[in-house]
Amino acid sequence: xxxxxxxxxxxxxxxxxxxxxxxxxxxxxxxxxxxxxxxxxxxxxxxxxxxxxxxxxxxxxxxxxxxxxxxxxxxxxxxxxxxxxxxxxxxxxxxxxxxxxxxxxxxxxxxxxxxxxxxxxxxxxxxxxxxxxxxxxxxxxxxxxxxxxxxxxxxxxxxxxxxxxxxxxxxxxxxxxxxxxxxxxxxxxxxxxxxxxxxxxxxxxxxxxxxxxxxxxxxxxxxxxxxxxxxxxxxxxxxxxxxxxxxxxxxxxxxxxxxxxxxxxxxxxxxxxxxxxxxxxxxxxxxxxxxxxxxxxxxxxxxxxxxxxxxxxxxxxxxxxxxxxxxxxxxxxxxxxxxxxxxxxxxxxxx
Ligand code: NAD
Ligand code: TDX
Numbered sequence: 036x037x038x039x040x041x042x043x044x045x046x047x048x049x050x051x052x053x054x055x056x057x058x059x060x061x062x063x064x065x066x067x068x069x070x071x072x073x074x075x076x077x078x079x080x081x082x083x084x085x086x087x088x089x090x091x092x093x094x095x096x097x098x099x100x101x102x103x104x105x106x107x108x109x110x111x112x113x114x115x116x117x118x119x120x121x122x123x124x125x126x127x128x129x130x131x132x133x134x135x136x137x138x139x140x141x142x143x144x145x146x147x148x149x150x151x152x153x154x155x156x157x158x159x160x161x162x163x164x165x166x167x168x169x170x171x172x173x174x175x176x177x178x179x180x181x182x183x184x185x186x187x188x189x190x191x192x193x194x195x196x197x198x199x200x201x202x203x204x205x206x207x208x209x210x211x212x213x214x215x216x217x218x219x220x221x222x223x224x225x226x227x228x229x230x231x232x233x234x235x236x237x238x239x240x241x242x243x244x245x246x247x248x249x250x251x252x253x254x255x256x257x258x259x260x261x262x263x264x265x266x267x268x269x270x271x272x273x274x275x276x277x278x279x280x281x282x283x284x285x286x287x288x289x290x291x292x293x294x295x296x297x298x299x300x301x302x303x304x305x306x307x308x309x310x311x312x313x314x315x316x317x318x319x320x321x322x323x324x325x326x327x328x329x330x331x332x333x334x335x336x337x338x339x340x341x342x343x344x345x346x347x348x349x350x351x352x353x354x355x356x357x358x359x360x361x362x363x364x365x366x367x368x369x370x371x372x373x374x375x376x377x378x379x380x381x382x383x384x385x386x
Pocket of ligand 2: 122123124125166167168169220221222230231232233235247248249250252254255256291323
């Protein structure tokens with residue numbers, strides 16, 4: 036095997052796309068997927084690669100420092116691609132401590148294990164930290180986040196991700212660890228857990244349930260096809276210089292309400308419903324606390340230096356996404372039948 040790569044959070048939404056891409060594209064890499072299998076981790080996301088020789092799944096918690104140290108000792112990794120995180124903003128408002136533990140302490144545990152295990156060979160190793168555009172805070176009507184934008188996180192989620200980014204950079208500056216960070220905008224696509232806006236709306240429209248839109252629906256997000264994110268991670272992992280940061284985004288800004296209306300149209304069409312019927316499910320609910328108005332990513336550095344460009348138009352990607360959810364009813368039933376239901380009831384009961 037040419038490289039042994041630890042991918043954390045590989046059973047989650049983006050992680051499963053990254054694991055699939057690396058296992059299939061690099062048969063000479065050994066991919067070890069470490070995941071705690073929280074409510075968001077689902078091994079059904081990876082059934083198509085679970086039998087591959089170059090793939091191994093390990094269940095474990097990045098917050099457990101002894102376990103992480105031992106894992107590095109046994110596996111002698113060449114690189115880490117770190118995606119494991121608590122990722123949902125609303126959950127971070129309800130329970131911030133879990134975000135501190137996994138996103139901050141978990142990341143520092145991984146950095147410590149890499150620092151110790153890779154001593155004397157930092158230039159041949161790489162620690163890739165996957166982060167978010169939310170660390171930059173919120174934009175007004177104009178402007179975009181660049182790699183030089185100052186951090187200004189507002190939610191416990193984005194504050195925990197910002198903190199982890201700072202630790203990753205500190206380990207580069209202080210100890211010389213080879214690190215790379217990317218900050219990506221909102222992803223969408225298959226295997227997205229239905230607590231997030233797009234899969235939640237698809238699931239609710241399908242079941243003729245209210246589609247909750249926070250506030251007036253005027254917040255803007257910049258949406259990227261998840262497979263384009265996985266491809267960007269591949270390119271950056273292999274080509275970025277040590278210590279570099281790359282923004283990843285789709286140049287694809289949508290007001291939430293416009294996005295939901297487009298989704299309603301696609302769903303009416305796919306479900307053979309009368310045009311306009313799904314829109315009647317839209318229900319305005321109490322706004323998210325500290326709700327960032329607008330995110331927009333300037334990804335020109337990635338496009339110009341490494342030649343990455345998004346591959347799909349949003350309308351096309353959204354239609355493919357809807358098709359995936361309608362064709363994978365069992366997946367949706369499995370994830371909505373357990374813990375998720377009680378979370379859903381608590382989250383929306385008071386709105
Ligand atoms: P997700 O919630 O779908 O998946 C997270 C995965 O991490 C799950 O499989 C979960 O079981 C695992 N995990 C959580 N805590 C763990 C722990 N303590 N130890 C080991 N594993 C643990 O998240 P996602 O949307 O796939 O996001 C992946 C990464 O990408 C995160 O770091 C997130 O901040 C970042 N990101 C996400 C988006 C987005 O739009 N979803 C955008 C930009 C960046
Ligand atoms: O029911 C809802 N109604 C609603 O109006 C939900 C769940 C969300 N929203 C709004 C809030 C946001 O403006 O839709 C927008 C998107 O919300 P989320 O899907 O929760 O995503 P967001 O908060 O933007 O964060 C996502 O993108 C950046 C991911 O969850 C993060 O992990 C990533 O870092």
